[in-house]
Structures are given as structure tokens and as C-alpha cells.
Amino acid sequence: MTATLDPTALRTAVDRAMSGSAYLREKLGAAGMGPDRIGEPEDLAQLPFTTKEELRDTAPLDYAAVPAERIVRVHSSSGTTGRRTICAYTERDLADWAEMFARCYRFAGLTARDRVQIAVGYGLWTAGVGFQTAAERIGAMAVPTGPGNTEMQLEMMRELGTTALCATSSFALLIAELVDRRDLRPGLALRTVVTGSERWGEAMRARIESLLGVETFDVYGLTELWGPGTGIECGHHDGIHVWDDYYHMEIVDPETLEPLPPGAVGEIVVTTLTKEATPLIRYRTRDLSYLYPDPCPCGSRYPRIGRILGRSDDQIKVRGVAFLPMQVDTVLADLPDAGPEFQAHVHRQADGRDTLTVRVEAVDRPGLREELEHRLRARTGLRIEVDLVAPGTLPRSERKTRRVFDHREP
Numbered sequence: 001m002t003a004t005l006d007p008t009a010l011r012t013a014v015d016r017a018m019s020g021s022a023y024l025r026e027k028l029g030a031a032g033m034g035p036d037r038i039g040e041p042e043d044l045a046q047l048p049f050t051t052k053e054e055l056r057d058t059a060p061l062d063y064a065a066v067p068a069e070r071i072v073r074v075h076s077s078s079g080t081t082g083r084r085t086i087c088a089y090t091e092r093d094l095a096d097w098a099e100m101f102a103r104c105y106r107f108a109g110l111t112a113r114d115r116v117q118i119a120v121g122y123g124l125w126t127a128g129v130g131f132q133t134a135a136e137r138i139g140a141m142a143v144p145t146g147p148g149n150t151e152m153q154l155e156m157m158r159e160l161g162t163t164a165l166c167a168t169s170s171f172a173l174l175i176a177e178l179v180d181r182r183d184l185r186p187g188l189a190l191r192t193v194v195t196g197s198e199r200w201g202e203a204m205r206a207r208i209e210s211l212l213g214v215e216t217f218d219v220y221g222l223t224e225l226w227g228p229g230t231g232i233e234c235g236h237h238d239g240i241h242v243w244d245d246y247y248h249m250e251i252v253d254p255e256t257l258e259p260l261p262p263g264a265v266g267e268i269v270v271t272t273l274t275k276e277a278t279p280l281i282r283y284r285t286r287d288l289s290y291l292y293p294d295p296c297p298c299g300s301r302y303p304r305i306g307r308i309l310g311r312s313d314d315q316i317k318v319r320g321v322a323f324l325p326m327q328v329d330t331v332l333a334d335l336p337d338a339g340p341e342f343q344a345h346v347h348r349q350a351d352g353r354d355t356l357t358v359r360v361e362a363v364d365r366p367g368l369r370e371e372l373e374h375r376l377r378a379r380t381g382l383r384i385e386v387d388l389v390a391p392g393t394l395p396r397s398e399r400k401t402r403r404v405f406d407h408r409e410p
Contacts, residue, residue, distance in 0.1 A: 004303075005041040005248045009273045014038060014047070017279040020065030023058050024281065044248070044271065045259060050283045052085060055224060060086045064277050071277055076124045077223040084124075087223055088277035094133075096274055100243050101134030101229025107241065107300075108164075108194055108217040108232060112139030115160055115189075119145050119153055119167040119175075120196075126227030127196070131166045134229055140164075147171060150178055157188055164192040169200035169208070173340070176211035177392065185213060194219055196228040199308045201329025203340035218307055222285060224278070225270055231305070239292050239304035247272045249305065250282070251291050254312040262293035267312045268305065286311045288324075316406055318346055318356050321382050325403045328358055331375045338362040338372065341394045348408040359387045361394055 015035040018025045028034060031048045038044070061068055072091050076084040089097070110116065116135040122128030128146060135142040143156055147167070153175060156162060165172060172193050179185055190212055196219035205216050220231035220240050231242040242249055251266040252259055260266040268287045272280045288311060292304040310324040317323070325344065332338045339361035347355050358376065362368060369386050376384045 004244065005044060006273075007038055007041055007043070010041070010044060010248070010271070011035045011038045013271065013273045013275075013279060014281065016276065017065050017281060020276075021063060021279070023063045024065065024279070028281070044250070044282070047271075047282050049257065049269065050281050052224070052284070052286070055085050055087075055278075056083050060088055060278075064088045065279050066090055066277050074124075075126045075129075075223055075227065085224060089226075090276040092274075093226065093276055093278075096246055097130065097226040097229065098133045098137045100226065100246055101130055102137040103243065104217075104219055104229050104232035105134055105138050105140070105194070107234050108192055109215075109235065110135075110138060110140060110164055110192065114138075114163045114192075115141040115143060116164045116166060117143040117145055117153070117156055117160075117162040119147055119165060119171055122146050126221075126223045130221075130227040130229050131194075150175065154178065154182075154184065157190060158184075161189040163189050164194060165190060165214075166194045166196075168198050169195045169204050170198065172208050172212075172216075173204060176208045180211045185211075188212075190214055192217065194232075196221060199310060199326065201326065201340065202333035203329055203338070206333065207340045220305075220308070222287075224280060224283060225272070225285070226275070233307075234296060234298040234300060236296060236298050239296065239306055241296065241300055241302040241304055244303055246274050247280075249291070249303070251289065251305075252284075254288075260290075262291040265290045265306075265309060288312055316346060316404060318354050318382055321380065323356065323380060323382060327380050328360075328376065328403075331372065331379050332360065334375070335362075335368075335372065337365055337368055339391055342403060343394060344404045346404075346406045346408060354408065355385065356382055357385045357387055359389055359394065361391045362388045363391065364388050 018028055033047055070090050071088045073089045074086055076086045118128060118131045120127035120131055132142045132144050143160055145153055145156055172195055191214055193214045193216045209216055217233050219228050221228035231240045233240055248271045250259055250269040252269050254267045265288060268285045268289055270280055270283050288309040289305040296304055309326045315322045315324045328342050332340055341361045343359045345357045369388055372386045373384060
């Protein structure tokens with residue numbers, strides 16, 4: 001089922017945004033747009049895009065569509081790709097976010113009987129409080145350990161009988177490898193891992209699930225769009241369901257900005273329908289994905305997008321060819337001797353030629369390096385040198401893991 005849009009909901013959202021936000025009133029007015037210009041879903045394409053740079057460069061209270069007295073909380077992005085983006089929330093915004101995230105937990109099979117260990121960042125970052133509030137919303141036991149401190153994580157798992165772990169995929173892998181090395185799995189009640197905050201591939205999923213004996217669920221979200229919990233996989237693990245009763249999602253060509261049909265990979269653009277304090281009008285997320293054309297076999301009415309493939313502003317050009325980390329994930333997932341952890345390093349030689357080396361954790365066997373190089377070249381169109389390193393060699397992180405290193409001079 002593809003994303004549909006109720007024009008009445010869109011008109012209401014645009015009216016709320018323009019009447020409350022001086023910035024959006026001026027922006028949309030300059031484009032000749034307003035609620036009265038929206039009669040059909042197709043009219044959404046006439047609205048101007050909003051970018052992360054606009055949110056960063058506009059004071060949060062100047063962008064906000066409600067008076068400061070109605071703002072009950074602020075959060076910010078992690079700042080991974082630049083300056084932090086600060087977003088404001090009303091009481092209703094927080095309630096909507098909690099309900100969306102609670103829906104995610106229900107899709108992952110969690111109930112009030114679960115004990116949910118939340119090993120993600122707290123504070124200004126949206127993750128920790130988002131995961132925790134939703135766990136409490138469904139009546140589950142929340143164990144707010146935060147990231148890091150692996151000994152405490154294992155202690156809480158054993159002492160409290162944790163059934164669900166919430167973490168970045170990088171930290172979930174670190175925990176899984178530690179559990180495996182110490183042979184702790186028989187003493188754990190863990191059955192579900194919910195991960196978010198970074199793109200991760202099928203090789204990483206297979207590794208985490210095999211070591212912990214769990215089912216993993218990929219949760220979607222970004223600070224500007226409330227935070228994590230605005231979409232999740234169902235038990236079929238074929239795409240991420242997104243909550244179109246709270247926001248509308250488009251897929252556009254990152255270069256031409258023209259809408260793309262279902263199945264075509266492009267950039268996710270979101271328009272919030274209920275958000276009060278920091279509404280989004282055609283916000284360019286830079287996340288790359290695609291819309292599914294058909295309903296999910298699970299029977300849910302909510303549309304699906306593919307798991308995030310990367311970011312349109314994260315891809316790098318090597319010898320004129322675009323390279324994305326997702327391409328390495330795809331290759332590693334098909335080779336059991338290769339682990340999910342890798343790093344890609346780009347250098348420029350004295351003669352001006354670019355070289356790309358991918359370091360991969362693997363159990364070295366005759367022919368593996370050559371096989372990886374062949375498959376990577378077939379997948380990317382680039383000649384890539386593979387450097388095999390021992391499992392556990394590459395750094396693990398409790399937060400987002402950096403995988404691409406461009407060493408070329410600007």
C-alpha cells in the first residue's frame with residue numbers, strides 16, 4: 001500500500017503552520033501558497049521544500065508555530081552531519097510521539113509483560129526519552145541504562161530478566177559479541193532487539209540475531225520528525241511501516257526533486273500533519289529509500305518504505321562513481337566468512353588517482369579477499385582493494401559508528 005494523503009489534513013496542517021510560525025508564513029507566502037491553494041493531494045507538490053539548513057539557521061522560537069509558553073520540551077539532533085538541529089515540542093507533540101513509538105513496540109510484539117532495557121543516549125538527544133516513554137506507554141518495565149558501561153548492561157539483563165534491548169546496531173553487536181565470548185546467552189531472557197539511529201544492513205542483523213538468539217526490528221525516525229519511533233518493521237521484516245496518520249511521506253529524485261513512483265529509490269521528504277511546535281512542510285530528510293506499491297502481507301494498512309539505504313549527502317564520489325556504504329553491506333550479507341563490520345578509506349595518490357580500500361573483519365581463508373574484491377567491483381563499478389582484519393579488530397561504539405573515511409585533501 002502506497003502513502004495516501006487526505007487534503008483536508010494537509011490544509012489544516014498548512015494553516016496551523018502559517019498562522020503560528022512567522023518564518024513559515026513568510027516562506028509559504030513568498031511562494032504564493034496557503035491553505036486555500038490546496039484542494040487535492042497533488043497540490044502538495046506545489047509547496048516549497050524545507051531543508052535542514054533552514055532549521056539550523058532559524059532560531060527555534062522564530063520557527064516554532066506556537067507561543068513559547070506552549071513549548072514544554074526541546075530536543076536536538078546528534079550533530080553527526082553538522083551543527084545540531086534544535087526542535088520544540090508541545091504537550092500534544094509529546095503525546096503523539098509516545099503513541100507512535102508505542103505502536104512500534106506493539107508491531108515488534110512487545111507488551112506490558114516485557115522488560116525493556118534502553119541502552120541509547122539520553123539528554124538533548126531524542127532517543128533515550130523516546131524509547132522510555134513508549135515503553136511506559138504500553139505498560140512495560142523500562143530499564144533506562146543509557147549507552148556504554150557494558151558490565152552494567154549485562155548485570156541488568158541478568159538481574160531483571162530483560163526481554164527487549166533497545167540500542168544502536170553498533171552497540172547491540174558489541175553486547176552480542178560480549179555475551180557470546182562469555183557464554184552468557186543461556187542465562188538471559190532476551191528475545192527482541194529494537195535498533196535505530198543509524199543505517200545497518202542484513203549482515204549486521206544476521207550477526208546480532210545469531211549471537212543473541214533474538215529477533216531484531218529496525219525502527220525509523222529523526223529528531224525533526226519527532227524522533228525515533230515514526231516507523232518500524234513488522235514481523236515479516238520486509239520494509240518499514242510508516243505512520244501516515246501523523247505525517248505524509250514522499251520519495252523524490254535528490255537531483256531534480258521530482259516525485260518518484262513506488263519502487264524507485266530516492267530521498268525521503270516528510271510533511272507533518274499533526275505536529276504543533278516544529279511543523280515540517282516537505283522536509284528533505286536526505287535519507288534514501290523507496291515506497292512499496294503493495295500492501296504488506298501482515299495486513300496492516302500503514303504504507304511501507306524500504307530500509308534506509310544511506311543518505312543522499314553521505315555518498316562520496318570515487319573516480320567519478322558514487323559510493324555508498326550500503327553497497328558493502330549487501331556484499332557482506334552474502335558471504336558467511338565475512339563479518340558485518342567494515343571501514344571504507346579513500347585516499348588520493350600523488351598522481352591524482354583516487355584509491356578505495358575496504359577493511360573487513362573476516363576469518364581469512366584462501367580466495368576470500370579476491371572474492372570480496374570481485375563482488376565489490378561488480379556491485380559498485382569500482383576497483384576496490386580489500387584488507388582483511390581479524391574479527392573484533394575494528395572499533396565498536398555505543399553510539400553511531402563511522403564507516404567511511406575520506407582522506408583526500410579538500
